[in-house]
Amino acid sequence: MGDGDEELVRRWEREQECLKQRLVEEDTEAWQKNPNFSGLHRVGGVDLSFIKGDEVSACAQLVVLSYPDMELLYECSEMVTLSAPYIAGFLAFREAPPLLQLLQRLEREQPSLMPQVLFVDGNGLFHYREFGLACHLGVLSDLPCVGVAKNLLQVQGVAKTDEHLSQISALKKAGDTFPLTAASGRTLGQALRSSNSSTKPIYVSVGHRISLDTAVHLTHSCCRYRVPEPIRQADMRSREYLRTHFPPTSSE
DNA sequence: GCGACAG
DNA sequence: ATCTTGTCGC
Numbered sequence: 699m700g701d702g703d704e705e706l707v708r709r710w711e712r713e714q715e716c717l718k719q720r721l722v723e724e725d726t727e728a729w730q731k732n733p734n735f736s737g738l739h740r741v742g743g744v745d746l747s748f749i750k751g752d753e754v755s756a757c758a759q760l761v762v763l764s765y766p767d768m769e770l771l772y773e774c775s776e777m778v779t780l781s782a783p784y785i786a787g788f789l790a791f792r793e794a795p796p797l798l799q800l801l802q803r804l805e806r807e808q809p810s811l812m813p814q815v816l817f818v819d820g821n822g823l824f825h826y827r828e829f830g831l832a833c834h835l836g837v838l839s840d841l842p843c844v845g846v847a848k849n850l851l852q853v854q855g856v857a858k859t860d861e862h863l864s865q866i867s868a869l870k871k872a873g874d875t876f877p878l879t880a881a882s883g884r885t886l887g888q889a890l891r892s893s894n895s896s897t898k899p900i901y902v903s904v905g906h907r908i909s910l911d912t913a914v915h916l917t918h919s920c921c922r923y924r925v926p927e928p929i930r931q932a933d934m935r936s937r938e939y940l941r942t943h944f945p946p947t948s949s950e
Numbered sequence: 951g952c953g954a955c956a957g
Numbered sequence: 958a959t960c961t962t963g964t965c966g967c
Contacts, residue, residue, distance in 0.1 A: 746957075748958050756958085784958080786955045793957070820956045830956070847956050895967090901956090957958055 703785065710788050714829045720837045723823070726907040727842060729814065730916075738765045741920060742813025743928025744797045744835075746778075747936035749944055754780050758796040759936035760804065761928060762813045766919065768927045772811045774800055775939040787826045790834035801839050815842040815908065815916065817928040823910075824878055824887035824903035826853050836906020843905025844913045845887075846926055850901055855881030865889070869899060873918050878903075888914045896924040 729737030741763050746756045755777065762772040778796040782788075805812060822832030822845030832845030850858060856878050865876045869891035878887040878901065887903030888910060902917050904910050920926040925933070 746958080748957090750959055784955095784957065786957090789957055825956080845956085849956065851956050852954070853956095 703783070707785065707788070710785075710791055711827070713791075714788075714827055714834070717834060717837050718827075718829045721829070721833055722907045723904050723909070724907075725909045725912050727814065730842075730908060730912045735765070735916065735919070738814055738916075740771060740811065740813045741765045741768075741916075741928050742816040742841075743819075743926070743930070743932040744800065744816065745819045745929060745932035745936055746793055746796070747933065747940055749940060750946075753783075756780055756796070757936040757939045758800055759932040759939070760797070760800040761931045761935060762804075762811050763928055763931065765814075768920065768922065770931070772804065772808060773931075773935060774803065775936055776800060777943075789820055790831040793820075793831060794835050794838065797835060798838055801841070813841065815844065816905070817844050817846055817917070817920070817926050818905055819846065819848075819929050819933070821845045821847045821851055821887070821901065822903040822905035824851060824853075824856075824901060828886065830903070830905075832903065832905030840906075842907040844908060844917060845903040845905045846917060846929060847901040847903075848925065850889075854886065855879075856886070866897070866899060869897075872921070875914060885910065890914055890917060892918060892921040892924050892926070898924065900924065900926075 743761050748756050758776050758778045760774050782792040818832035821830035832843045836843035872894045874891045875888045877885045889899040
């Protein structure tokens with residue numbers, strides 16, 4: 699981040715504070731309260747992939763999978779030009795606009811395939827100001843959203859301490875969790891061992907219109923591998939798109 | 951100078 | 958995010 703962005707950051711902080719008023723941190727859907735999520739048929743995933751030396755071009759991806767079978771129902775890849783830089787804590791201002799575009803396009807062209815919940819690559823409530831990308835996207839789309847981060851964000855007193863490492867060691871099987879507790883005492887998310895074959899947990903937090911407990915159990919039920927299938931598919935397909943449409947060149 | 955820094 | 962292939966193991 700260069701300097702002279704302090705003005706921008708202050709504006710973005712105000713925007714997060716404003717959008718946060720509309721955040722819903724509880725279950726709002728009937729399927730969320732049912733035993734095995736009966737009534738849930740479509741889960742979505744979004745992601746962006748980049749070309750090595752290019753800061754502004756990206757492939758935005760939306761996939762919709764069937765639940766619980768995780769079969770592909772819809773997919774859309776689109777090249778986009780990002781208008782904001784990446785600044786830690788403000789990922790949404792860079793990535794949310796193109797992802798919202800994809801959702802609007804789906805709503806226009808295939809409304810019956812709109813996902814009932816969206817998995818987002820990044821944090822939700824587990825964030826500097828408790829309003830990460832998954833919350834931002836959730837509020838603006840009004841879709842239930844779950845935030846899933848692959849790396850621990852060290853904020854609000856949560857850190858990679860010896861205690862944290864020992865908690866990770868204590869995750870013995872898929873589905874095991876431990877809470878991510880802020881210095882304030884509030885639980886901002888859960889570390890989840892998502893598969894038996896991976897020791898490294900993923901970090902789940904509330905995005906919008908879903909409780910943390912529901913978010914964690916749903917995430918677990920969507921994991922064939924470490925990363926929940928909707929995000930994994932979005933990631934793989936957006937990279938595949940770049941490979942075929944923008945093959946690496948020797949120059950540059 | 952060193953470590954952090956979602957993606 | 959991206960830079961990067963093969964390799965060891967189940």
